[in-house]
Amino acid sequence: LLETAELSKDYLMGSEVVNALREVSVQVKGGEFVAVMGPSGSGKSTFMNLIGCLDRPSSGRYLFEGRDMSQLNIDDLARTRNHRVGFVFQNFSLLSRTSALENVELPLMYGKVPRRDRKAKATAVLEAVGLKDRIRHQSSQLSGGQQQRVAIARAIVNDPALILADEPTGALDTFTGIEIMALFQALNRDGRTIVVVTHESDIAQFADRILRFRDGRLIKDERVEHP
Amino acid sequence: LLETAELSKDYLMGSEVVNALREVSVQVKGGEFVAVMGPSGSGKSTFMNLIGCLDRPSSGRYLFEGRDMSQLNIDDLARTRNHRVGFVFQNFSLLSRTSALENVELPLMYGKVPRRDRKAKATAVLEAVGLKDRIRHQSSQLSGGQQQRVAIARAIVNDPALILADEPTGALDTFTGIEIMALFQALNRDGRTIVVVTHESDIAQFADRILRFRDGRLIKDERVEHP
Numbered sequence A, B: 001l002l003e004t005a006e007l008s009k010d011y012l013m014g015s016e017v018v019n020a021l022r023e024v025s026v027q028v029k030g031g032e033f034v035a036v037m038g039p040s041g042s043g044k045s046t047f048m049n050l051i052g053c054l055d056r057p058s059s060g061r062y063l064f065e066g067r068d069m070s071q072l073n074i075d076d077l078a079r080t081r082n083h084r085v086g087f088v089f090q091n092f093s094l095l096s097r098t099s100a101l102e103n104v105e106l107p108l109m110y111g112k113v114p115r116r117d118r119k120a121k122a123t124a125v126l127e128a129v130g131l132k133d134r135i136r137h138q139s140s141q142l143s144g145g146q147q148q149r150v151a152i153a154r155a156i157v158n159d160p161a162l163i164l165a166d167e168p169t170g171a172l173d174t175f176t177g178i179e180i181m182a183l184f185q186a187l188n189r190d191g192r193t194i195v196v197v198t199h200e201s202d203i204a205q206f207a208d209r210i211l212r213f214r215d216g217r218l219i220k221d222e223r224v225e226h227p
């Protein structure tokens, strides 16, 4: 499904260069469930933004569904992303003065889904993440973990082929976090490819494979043993 | 140091009332290290905002250092808070187009600390949280966990009597999270009172006491056994 070759991302800050990602080469097949781990600042979110078509690499190649994404212009990049990728941001990125329902309906509006179907689909995913009685709340009227769950619902409402979740359980208690991972497992059994950044090892255990980052490099790629 | 009596917080949403906090009564002595736990939406942040003098209760009393905070006007509330309380917000609340150093200097500007001392003090706490080589970075140029550590540095720079940290390790890998908790322990040994919201039990083990919330109520108050 996706393949990177020597993918790198540098940031220029005045006279200083920050090598956020250094020559990362990895293949992920359709239907895999992958966890991404590593210390704070090691390049996990930078990696996710590149494979989620949200940012351009400084060098290296990125093939998504066989297409070389580095050749696309900004509009084609966004179109591919809106239809094929669901993204849960580390900082949630919800629209603040907007209800939970409207936040989740947003990706369906890109896809020109009729209004009634949009509302039904958005309500269904909000119930799946446990927010049935908070649908009308605005983001600023929700707790941290409730906002995070709205962000998860928004990422999956469009039935994307690839779900990228950056620390999706960071603000959730253990029980709610496990419920969300069980939801991701169900989506994965339906054939969706899932890549999750996490720093909690019991969350990583839901995946089949762990990619470990350090200082911008991919230093380990290991199978998860399931008892 | 702080005492609440039947503290409650209700939110009015149209015709619906959300009881975020229900009659919470608790005492915390100076120098204690307390962890606050509970499911997503159970009232932890609401409790922290009330004891941190950031919000007013709907009913009940709150005594901070012997003073009844519910009697104070907004300005006195803010003045007490700026001098006595350090707050790590669940969403970090950093100024985005501002460097890490300037974000951490902000509380010292309230206290009219001279510029050179401000810069030295802010640099020292940023080094203590492991961000020595990111001091000039703006918040938007930092990773999630790096932003969280800037928020922690900002909360402790003023040597406050009370440090309230809402999920301070949510975006941090395990190793960095333990470094931060060791920093809090050192501050606690200096006599500062620390209250930390967390959903990770190995983080809660650094505290002496755990307050457990559920559906807006304080349902358990237990000592932590240290081997």
Ligand SMILES: Nc1ncnc2c1ncn2[C@@H]1O[C@H](COP(=O)(O)OP(=O)(O)OP(=O)(O)O)[C@@H](O)[C@H]1O
Binding pocket: A134, A137, A140, A141, A142, A143, A144, A145, A146, A171, A172, A173, B011, B012, B013, B018, B019, B020, B038, B039, B040, B041, B042, B043, B044, B045, B046, B047, B090
């Ligand atoms: N401004 C608001 N208006 C209406 N309801 C609110 C508001 N702020 C919080 N709430 C509700 O009050 C309840 C408690 O929220 P709070 O943020 O204290 O929970 P929490 O324990 O911190 O949760 P989390 O672990 O998810 O951060 C939640 O159900 C939330 O929806």
Ligand SMILES: Nc1ncnc2c1ncn2[C@@H]1O[C@H](COP(=O)(O)OP(=O)(O)OP(=O)(O)O)[C@@H](O)[C@H]1O
Binding pocket: A011, A012, A013, A018, A019, A020, A038, A039, A040, A041, A042, A043, A044, A045, A046, A047, A090, B134, B137, B140, B141, B142, B143, B144, B145, B146, B171, B172, B173
């Ligand atoms: N816009 C930017 N400008 C400059 N440096 C940046 C920028 N964005 C990220 N960085 C740097 O690149 C490095 C990698 O950042 P990244 O967000 O990928 O880390 P991360 O592994 O997701 O960390 P965390 O676990 O803390 O979220 C960090 O050291 C960060 O300071």
Ligand SMILES: [Mg+2]
Binding pocket: A044, A045, A046, A090, A166, B143, B144, B145
């Ligand atoms: Mg990150």
Ligand SMILES: [Mg+2]
Binding pocket: A143, A144, A145, B044, B045, B046, B090, B166
């Ligand atoms: Mg909270």
